Ligand SMILES: Nc1ncnc2c1ncn2[C@@H]1O[C@H](COP(=O)(O)OP(=O)(O)OP(=O)(O)O)[C@@H](O)[C@H]1O
């Protein structure tokens with residue numbers, strides 16, 4: 315049987331199954347969106363009137379909110395499998411690569427959904443003047459994708475630990491830090507700079523480079539995490 | 543390391559320390575030329591932190607391939623030493639920064655890199671504490687180390703893009719950067735610290751082996767047996 | 776068609792606890808075998824090792840087809856397993872579960888086929904109910920069905936009869952009989968009703 319096409323259909327089956335489960339139980343979605351909306355609204359209140367707040371603070375705050383919302387939800391895809399004892403069913407039927415790619419896709423889409431809700435609300439409540447909308451959208455899409463790529467394998471590790479507690483946040487932060495810092499930097503350029511694209515090209519390249527490094531690295535170690 | 547080695551290392555480090563104060567000239571051009579001597583202690587600690595991080599990643603990789611308990615112990619020992627040297631580098635760096643720039647913390651890229659390495663080590667230890675079964679603990683922490691490694695390389699590479707540096711660039715290896723007397727003292731101290739590193743590393747492994755031997759005395763323990771079997775390698 | 780599973784000097788240790796020590800055995804298709812032993816003797820552990828869910832501390836499990844070793848992918852395609860601690864997705868319906876496991880294995884299945892399958896274990900009328908609303912015995916029947924959906928050559932059953940009524944037991948008897956004619960079935964049990972399903976492969980101590 316053809317192996318490369320093998321993991322592609324496996325990944326899509328896992329992805330579809332996870333969304334079906336998610337729409338029925340709303341475990342991850344609920345946690346993520348609730349966290350994001352609450353913290354955006356709280357920031358809006360705390361920083362009112364937002365016109366006096368420096369843009370640097372606003373860029374950092376946006377990504378801090380996005381990161382912590384991700385921490386609230388991105389480990390669910392693996393934790394749920396272990397908690398409901400379905401991980402073994404999955405191991406019997408699907409290759410580790412198929413599982414990882416499926417879960418990664420799920421987390422990426424979750425992040426995009428999160429940003430779709432959070433970012434417009436944030437811009438509205440904190441009165442951010444965006445100079446280059448096209449650059450901003452690109453940074454948000456790449457940045458949230460990179461965050462999903464950085465934390466998916468960490469979620470698999472956390473799911474296997476005996477005591478999970480705040481483990482996911484603690485373990486994710488160092489791995490997610492590079493894309494986080496670069497996304498903040500790029501966002502600043504999109505909001506403030508005149509020749510924004512020129513300023514931020516390096517940031518976008520770094521984000522893409524990070525994804526291209528961390529995904530293969532994750533694939534390499536995932537089998538060791540996933541198989542007992 | 544045998545007794546002679548330990549004594550020699552001790553004399554060597556003591557000698558370099560004395561030389562750093564008596565032989566090394568004060569570094570002109572710094573706000574406090576006398577205080578600048580700390581550089582010869584600070585830089586080796588910082589370099590060793592990165593070395594330990596690399597050693598940890600290498601043993602983590604080897605562990606995933608061999609699944610040998612002793613290899614996991616080596617990865618862990620490297621991380622523990624890395625944490626120790628990271629603390630030393632941060633303390634010595636902060637002392638110098640206080641003298642030179644008037645504040646202990648400046649969000650300089652290298653300062654930040656070291657602190658991020660400390661965060662990774664801390665996360666690594668938290669993870670090890672959160673998994674009970676030994677082989678699982680070894681597997682998961684090795685996997686984490688191998689995820690954190692490329693992320694840290696990225697971070698160290700991008701930080702200078704994002705924040706400005708107080709550190710001089712590329713002084714360690716280039717001829718023009720550092721006064722020869724400083725370069726000699728600094729690398730001599732590094733050699734001494736490296737010997738300490740190796741010594742502590744092996745000491746840590748001996749503790750691990752002693753624990754395994756104890757466990758084996760109390761009940762037949764296959765993991766301990768495998769650990770001990772690796773002793774001769 | 777020549778299937779063979781070889782257990783070579785398998786040992787399993789969980790930290791300090793030695794569960795399996797130096798177990799070797801060979802099974803050649805077709806046929807049915809049982810793994811016997813009291814509670815906690817390591818039956819489930821051995822079955823999980825055979826399924827590839829658990830790596831043995833020492834030794835290895837070889838899957839051979841006409842003398843050739845199978846790849847991990849081929850092995851997944853040819854093994855079906857039912858065990859008490861391997862669960863289905865409870866928020867999903869019976870049909871959705873079946874559909875997922877079939878699709879994940881790359882089988883081109885139609886719902887009409889799957890519904891006919893459900894008929895075999897009297898679950899046709901509950902096809903669109905979430906598994907969470909099923910009784911324990913119904914869940915067990917559905918688990919059997921999902922383990923069979925890709926027509927595995929090797930079927931591993933851990934206490935397959937638990938919570939099943941007479942009709943359920945009959946389905947198992949039939950499945951085991953059928954499987955033993957063209958492939959391999961290994962059953963871990965200490966239920967006297969299931970002892971006669973095959974010849975003893977391994978007898979584990981306490
Ligand atoms: N993940 C694990 N970690 C530690 N010990 C384990 C683990 N899994 C099983 N064991 C131990 O291994 C031994 C064998 O367990 P196993 O489930 O294989 O027994 P069994 O023969 O299937 O018993 P039963 O008849 O009750 O199903 C038990 O002592 C159990 O405590």
Ligand SMILES: [Mg+2]
Nearest residue numbers: 818819820933
């Ligand atoms: Mg059992």
